[in-house]
Amino acid sequence: MSLTQQLAAPATQLAAEGAGEHRTLIITLFSVFVAITLGVTVWAGRRTKDATDFYAGGRQFSGFQNGLAISGDYMSAASFLGIAGAIALSGYDGFLYSIGFLVAWLVALLLVAEPLRNSGRYTMGDVLAYRMRQRPVRTAAGVSTIIVSIFYLLAQMVGAGALVALLLGITGEAGKNLIVVFVGIVMILYVTVGGMKGTTWVQMIKACLLIGGTVVITVLVFHKFNYNLSALLGAAAENSGKGASFLEPGLKYGVSTTSRIDFLSLGIALVLGTAGLPHILIRFYTVPTAKAARKSVNWAIGIIGVFYLMTIALGFGAAALLSRKTITDSNAAGNTAAPLLAQEIGGGADSTGGAVLLAMISAVAFATILAVVAGLTLASSSSFAHDLYANVIRRGKATEKEEVKAARVSAVIIGGVAIGLGIFAGKLNVAGLVALAFAVAASANLPTLLYSLFWKRFTTTGALWSIYGGLVSSVVLVFFSPVVTGKETSMFPDADFAWFPLQNPGLISIPLGFLLGWIGSLVSKDEGAGGAKYAELEVRSMTGVGAH
């Protein structure tokens, strides 16, 4: 096996050098996707009449449609290419990593989706501020929403630049920057023109493409191994050069005591963070009822679960069919393992089949990035307009028209900021920012959300302590961690002021967020605790009476 692989290796060089002629095909598919989705966006924009249309897609999507869109919103390039690459290089630990992303949906299903749909209107802040003093809690919710979304967005933008450049064989900073600008402009168009309706359709189309593309590669991989999982794993273990340990935990997360604790910290943040990600939460408002919200999470769990199961075939398939050097030469983190595998399984670099499959998977990766960044931009601009502008700055006196206009303007500004930061951070390793976004969501947003919905004694002070406490502690811990300085893989490898050993702050910041919310409520006697407002929230969240 390994011998044939070595012989085949020269043929599997990626677009980076050889595939100039494939580039035309890839660019054509990219353009077709952008043209179709922009067409859909304009169509959706014409049907966007009021604030409910803009923020919540008119609440007219079905459970299945929203389940697809949630999957499209959630499965980023990091899950698609990152997990496949992690499995291809680290074997079992890549698979282990993917599971937290799925289990997390049970928190959303059991505790968050339905009460949120019943009590909120457009943003996460609607529910966090429901029983509290409006302005301070709205401000905190808006700040947290925008920070989480910007971290996430930045990681996606920088990743997009590097990845698309790689797939197109573009070298040099100017080319990457051009891609970042292009991605940014398309994402701003989706959000400002199409609002939630346009964004939802883009995410649904992307989810279908992603699942479709992954199914094709999975079937081809399994076909090669006579549909025998054990044979696939065996070939992957042998070809990886790591033997049986490739199929056991430890290659990536088990190298030291610190890395083990770090993985535990990451796992907790993944499981608790998903249900606190604002761009996911606002998707629950796009369906007519709480029951439909439940249905959409069920569909999302099914789709995302099947997708992660297929990444096993992608990752181990890449490990079995490509040489390790081929994968790491193309991208050290393995991010191009899936496209490389597509090329190989289609017949290799010089074959038409290989070119077509490579172009298909590259286009899917591109669609994946665009759909996720659009969701993030929408979440942060919605929160800016509805939480900060309408309810804090204008004290609830802005008209619907002014509010939607503010949302569109802030989408342009946030998009512009993301483009600027994306270019500035182009050379930095910002992969750690996704984990930080999950950690903030789990430490600041989730405790406040759960206390608000389920704990009678929760107060405005408690809400502010948990949001700001969770937010500041995660950001500060990451700032002083190896994510930012002190290591070769850090954002700023030349500096070193890291004293916090873990890359993932969740182990400290999540309990701290919960603890601060609890203590803040015990030491204060202000708005929020018990009373009529809590009665209203509780009855509404459980029954849907008065729901928008």
Add this chain to the structure above:
Amino acid sequence: MDTAPEHAHSGPPGPRDYTDVQHSAEFGELRRGYRSFVFPLTVGFIVWYLLYVLLSNYAGGFMGTEVVGNINVAFVFGLAQFLTTFLIAWWYSRFAAVKLDPKAEALKTRLEAENLQRATGAEIGHQATPRAEDKGELAGQEDDA
């Protein structure tokens, strides 16, 4: 939104006080049914996931034991996480559809009928509301509150 209670005394009906509903036996039963199902289940699946992470971290030998061919305990454990996630989602949805939805639905229908009555009862006072263009704004705020 802050201002909503201010015009509670004028024409439009003030926000309804749900404290009586919150304390009612009917609502108590719905809440108990929901919480006693989802809280233990949440603790359960988080512990089950953490067990998996901890075993992966610290019990490499056990996890590496082969079960069938190249498929080891770690792999089976991982697939079991997928399976339990699917099963819990299905179980909760069935429970909610059978035990919670009918109760929530009945309460909602009753409360909405009551609220409608309050609204129409107060309509005479509501006529005094200012100019038409302000109306939407006021309604929006009440909505939000």
